[in-house]
Amino acid sequence: MRVLGISGSLRRNSHNTRLLRAAAELFPADVEFELYDELKSVPPYDEDDDVTPAPEAVDRLRAAIAAADAILISTPEYNGSVPGQLKNAIDWASRPRGTPVLLNKPAAVVGASTGAFGAVWAQAELRKVLAAAGARVVEGEVAVGHAPTRFDETGELLDENLREPLAEVVESLVASAAEREQLVAA
Amino acid sequence: MSTVETRIALPTGIWTADAAHSRVEFAVEYMVGTFRGSFSPFQATLDVDETGEAKLSGSTWPNAVKVQDENLEAHLQSPDFFDAERAPEISFESADITRDGDILKIVGELTIKGTAKPVTLAGTISDPITDPYGQERIGVKLVGEVDRTEFGLTWNAPLPTGKPALADDVTISAELYLVKG
Numbered sequence: 001m002r003v004l005g006i007s008g009s010l011r012r013n014s015h016n017t018r019l020l021r022a023a024a025e026l027f028p029a030d031v032e033f034e035l036y037d038e039l040k041s042v043p044p045y046d047e048d049d050d051v052t053p054a055p056e057a058v059d060r061l062r063a064a065i066a067a068a069d070a071i072l073i074s075t076p077e078y079n080g081s082v083p084g085q086l087k088n089a090i091d092w093a094s095r096p097r098g099t100p101v102l103l104n105k106p107a108a109v110v111g112a113s114t115g116a117f118g119a120v121w122a123q124a125e126l127r128k129v130l131a132a133a134g135a136r137v138v139e140g141e142v143a144v145g146h147a148p149t150r151f152d153e154t155g156e157l158l159d160e161n162l163r164e165p166l167a168e169v170v171e172s173l174v175a176s177a178a179e180r181e182q183l184v185a186a
Numbered sequence: 187m188s189t190v191e192t193r194i195a196l197p198t199g200i201w202t203a204d205a206a207h208s209r210v211e212f213a214v215e216y217m218v219g220t221f222r223g224s225f226s227p228f229q230a231t232l233d234v235d236e237t238g239e240a241k242l243s244g245s246t247w248p249n250a251v252k253v254q255d256e257n258l259e260a261h262l263q264s265p266d267f268f269d270a271e272r273a274p275e276i277s278f279e280s281a282d283i284t285r286d287g288d289i290l291k292i293v294g295e296l297t298i299k300g301t302a303k304p305v306t307l308a309g310t311i312s313d314p315i316t317d318p319y320g321q322e323r324i325g326v327k328l329v330g331e332v333d334r335t336e337f338g339l340t341w342n343a344p345l346p347t348g349k350p351a352l353a354d355d356v357t358i359s360a361e362l363y364l365v366k367g
Contacts, residue, residue, distance in 0.1 A: 133260070133261075180271070
C-alpha cells in the first residue's frame with residue numbers, strides 16, 4: 001500500500017510537513033509513505049491550460065495521487081481557511097470532470113497552526129473540498145495548536161499526547177484504503 | 187346515491203418498462219427552486235401471476251444519474267452522495283400493491299447506498315392497449331417521497347441565514363410504459 005502525504009505549507013521548516021513526517025512513522029511497515037514536495041510548482045488553475053497534455057507539474061501531481069492508495073494532507077490555516085496553493089492543487093486534481101484522480105480516493109486531513117486551534121477551520125473546509133472533489137474523506141482530526149512548541153529543532157514531535165490521535169487517523173486511512181483494495185480486487 | 191369504488195385486478199403477465207419512453211426522476215428543493223435529475227438507463231418489471239399476485243421491481247445504478255450540470259457528475263458518484271464504488275446498485279422491490287379503479291398504491295423497499303428503507307408510491311395505472319406494432323402496453327405513473335439522509339446522502343451547504351441549501355426530502359417519480367413480454 002502506498003500513501004501520499006501532502007503538506008499545505010510550502011516553507012522549509014513547515015510544522016505541517018513535520019506533522020506528516022511524524023505520521024509517516026505510525027503507518028504499518030508494509031505501507032510505503034511518500035511525501036509530495038512539488039506543491040510550489042503547480043501552476044494556477046486555468047481551464048485553458050487544463051488540456052492534454054496537462055502542464056508537467058500537474059501531470060506529476062495527478063500521477064502521484066493516482067499511484068497512491070490513500071492521501072494524508074496536513075494543512076495550515078490562512079485567514080480561517082485552506083492555503084490557496086493547496087486548494088489550487090486540489091482543484092487540478094478534481095479534474096477532469098467525471099473521472100478525477102481524487103474520485104473515491106481515501107483521504108485524511110490533519111493540521112497544525114501557530115495559534116491555539118490547530119487549523120480546525122481549514123481542516124473542516126479541506127474535508128468539504130476533498131469530498132466535493134470525489135474523495136472518500138475518513139473520520140478523525142488532529143489539530144496541533146501552538147505548533148512551534150510541539151516539535152524540537154530537528155522536527156521531531158515532542159508532544160507524545162499527539163501520537164495517539166495521529167495514530168487513529170493513520171489507522172482509519174489504512175483501513176479505508178484496505179477496504180477499497182478488496183473492493184477493487186473483488 | 188352513493189358510489190362504490192370497484193377494485194380491479196392488475197393485468198396478468200410480465201410487463202417490462204420500455205426504455206425509450208419510460209422515465210425515473212427525482213426532484214429536491216435547492217435554494218430557491220427545484221433541482222431535478224433522472225436515472226437512465228434503468229430497468230423495471232411488473233410481474234402479475236394468474237392468481238393476481240403482483241410484484242413491481244426496478245433497479246438502476248448511481249452512474250446512471252443524469253443531471254444538467256456535468257460538474258456535479260463526479261460529486262454525485264462519490265461517497266458524499268451515492269458512493270457508486272461501494273454501493274453500485276439502486277433498487278426497488280414492492281411488498282404490496284393495491285389498485286382501486288385506476289389508482290395505484292405500492293408499498294415497497296427502496297435500497298440506496300446499501301440502505302433499504304420502506305417507501306410508499308402512489309399513482310395511476312391505465313388499462314391495457316395494443317400499440318400500432320401489436321404489443322400490449324399499460325402505463326403506470328408513480329410518485330413517492332424519501333428522506334435522502336436516511337440513506338446516508340447527507341451532503342449540504344449552509345446558506346448565509348444558516349438554513350441548509352438542499353432539502354432532505356426528495357420526490358421520486360416514475361412514468362413507466364410497460365410492455366407485455
